[in-house]
Amino acid sequence: MDVTVIGISAVAVEIYRYFLRHRDEGVGSARRALGVDADTVEAAVEELERLSLLDLTDRHRVVATEPRIGIERLIERRLNELNSEIRRVLAARDAIAVFMEDRQQGERSSTALDIERVEGLERVRQRIDDLGFFSYKETLCLHPGGPLSRTAIETALPLDTRSLRRGLSVKAVYNPRAIEDPLMLAYLRDLRSLGGEVRITEESIDRMIVFDRSVAVVPIHPQESARGALLVREPGLVSQLVAYFDGVWEAATDIREYTEPSKEPPLLSDLERRVLAVMATADKDEIAAREIEVSVRTYRRYVADLMARLGAVNRFQAALRAKEENWI
Structure with missing residues (x-):
């Protein structure tokens, strides 16, 4: 009661x-x-x-x-x-018409493009950090210049690691001058080992970062990036910038192939090839072992050996690298 x-x-x-x-x-x-x-x-x-x-x-x-x-x-x-x-x-519904009129009036009066101007290198870095933190899908980068400074690398690596561990895709294209610096080359190799994708192009490219294919960051002046950046959210413009990135990406060369030209694929046994084939598709070791008709212990031993040879940090990455290296 x-x-x-x-x-x-x-x-x-x-x-x-x-x-x-x-x-x-x-x-x-x-x-x-x-x-x-x-x-x-x-x-x-x-x-x-x-x-x-x-x-x-x-x-x-x-x-x-x-x-x-x-x-x-x-x-x-x-x-x-x-x-x-x-x-x-229920009477509050009457407010909908008033609010809709306000919205329509705003749309009629708004003629400016959705482009934000951010001046000063420090403010640009902060905004890029914020955009990266709230991204949930991917980051696309074009770096036309030379190597980053030691301080910039030390700042970038933790941010890249955070993004990759959250499951984001990171794709970056660099100019060959960037990898002439041993520290920069080591950073890019670390980025790749964490799951990022890095390519090199000798073609002229424009500096750009795109977050989730919805926000693009480009310099205010192409030759003076320290002056500031434009944050572009206009869908039509962002779409064109993404298309430009995709074209550059397709024509670029994977950093591993660029720095270590591909050799003939290694000689793999039939069993090693079968292990590579199921690594990225089987959910459990027991299922994979049963599929290729070996014991679970044998399967795991082959997986560990292949991952070490491919320099992969997980099985899915090992399977991807095996395809990139024409092992399978």
């Missing part, structure tokens, strides 16, 4: 029931019988009087209102309150 919905507290319920059972009793008798302190009883009987459930004309002979009258009256009052609230809520 829950009558709090009609405004009666739990303590008041017990006192009301007491006076229904004990007609013509006084307030003091309720306090003694129920073991409730005087202040609590006083507050409850005042509440019941306010709700017209008790008549306190004579506090020594309290009269409880007949439930079918008192409770029904409270229910009716509460229903009226709820109906009034419902009408008020």
Whole structure:
């Protein structure tokens, strides 16, 4: 039984029931019988009087209102309150037309493209960090210049690691001058070992970063990147920039092939080829081992050996690299 919905507290319920059972009793008798302190009883009987459930004309002979009258009256009052609230809520729909008119007026008056200008190298780096943090799908980068500074590399690697561990795809294209620096080359190899994709192009490219194919960051001035950047969100412009990136990416060469030209594929046994084939498709080692008809221990030993030879950090990456190296 829950009558709090009609405004009666739990303590008041017990006192009301007491006076229904004990007609013509006084307030003091309720306090003694129920073991409730005087202040609590006083507050409850005042509440019941306010709700017209008790008549306190004579506090020594309290009269409880007949439930079918008192409770029904409270229910009716509460229903009226709820109906009034419902009408008020439904009336809020009238605001939709007003808000829509405001929106349409804004669309009619807005002629500027969705391009944000960010000046200063430090502010640009902060905005790029923010965009990378909130990305959920991929990052596309074009780097036309030479190597990054040691400080820039030390800042970039943790950010790249964070993105890759969150499952983002990272694709970057660099100019050959960038990998003339041993520190930069080591950074790019680390990036690749973490799951990033790095390619090299000798063609002239423009500096650019694209996040989730929805926001592009380009320099304010192509030859002076330190001046600042433009954050482009216009779908048509971003689409063109992504198409430009895709063209550069397809024509570029994987960094591993560029720095270590591909040799003839290694001689693999039939079993090694079968292990490579199931590594990226089987969910569990037991299933893969059963599929190629070897023990689980043997399968795991072959997997560990192949991953080491491919320089892969996980099985899926090993399978991808095996395809890139024409092992399978």
